[in-house]
Amino acid sequence: MMAAEKELQVKEKQQAQQQAESTRDIPVYIPDVDIYETQDALVMLVDMPGVAPQDVNIDLKDDTLTIRGTVSDYGLGETPVLMEYGVGDYFREFTLGHYIDQSKIEATMKDGVLKLVLPKVDRAKARKIEVKAE
Amino acid sequence: MAITRWSSPSTFKPLEELERLRREMDRLFDNVMSRRSWLTAKVYPPINITEDKDAYYIRAELPGVKPEDIEISVEADTVIIGGERKAEDVGTNVTYHRKERETGKFKRAVRLPTQMDPDKVEAKFKNGILTVILPKSEGSKPRQIQVKAE
Incomplete structure (x- = not known):
């Protein structure tokens, strides 16, 4: 129950170091991710607040998974009074192992959180190895 | 910053030096003051507050929070x-x-001028961003004052 009582702490957003410069004049941040493994898949949860589902770009090339999110609708045209967090796009790359079935990756986006389900190929699924007595 | 030699009597002009120092101080202060107040x-x-002529907008990034788990209350000048x-x-x-995404409770009070x-405060939650819209009262809206010729 300890975890549920915890109060959230402020964490500064980290800017991404990109090789190519962005054409948009706003910062690019590294989104926070959770990665967990179930029996059949690797699941990623990526925080990208302000990014609409249609503005998420997921690219898979060789073994590199690239996640890009473009923010929209963040009060352009209004006068800033107090700015405590930076508004920007999101970018993060991961190298996938060979045990992911790259053709069956599924992505959903809800409330600013991208969920990626990366199914494992059959041979990579956990097997229980029995120890034989001799 | 330019380095000026002090010792030579021909180049040492105390008033100019003071003036230079004053400019340097001004520049320093401007730098500190105009820095955007991240995470104050x-x-x-963390919130961003913006305004236009009709309302104040308070925005907060709350990815993964369900709209029903957000509570907003307003009392006089505090949200x-x-x-x-x-x-x-x-x-x-x-x-x-x-595991980088954190969980937990939060509560924050924001005071507006x-x-x-x-009854007129509205809140929207879209793509993980909470926007609280606080319409300005008629009295606090900027008014254009006409100058009459006599």
Whole structure:
């Protein structure tokens, strides 16, 4: 129950170091991710607040998974009074192992959180190895 | 910054030197003051406040928070944003590789320079961004004052 009582702490957003410069004049941040493994898949949860589902770009090339999110609708045209967090796009790359079935990756986006389900190929699924007595 | 030699009597002009020092101080202060005030309050969630002629807008990034888990209350000139970011239901028997997304409760009070009408305050939640819209009262809106010729 300890975890549920915890109060959230402020964490500064980290800017991404990109090789190519962005054409948009706003910062690019590294989104926070959770990665967990179930029996059949690797699941990623990526925080990208302000990014609409249609503005998420997921690219898979060789073994590199690239996640890009473009923010929209963040009060352009209004006068800033107090700015405590930076508004920007999101970018993060991961190298996938060979045990992911790259053709069956599924992505959903809800409330600013991208969920990626990366199914494992059959041979990579956990097997229980029995120890034989001799 | 230019380095000026002090010792030579021909180049040492105390008044000019003072003036230079004053300019340098002004520049330093301007740098400090105009810096954007990132994370001033150190209370979750960080907020951005903007305004236009009709309203103030308070925005906070709350990815993964369900709209029903957010509570907003208004009292005179203070808006209180509270709620809880719950952990995603991942089922049992999972192994974590990374865990950067945090969960927990939050509550933050924001005070605005004007009184607000609680009935007119609106809140939207879209793509993980909470926007609280606080319409300005007629009295606090800027007025154009016509200069009459006599």
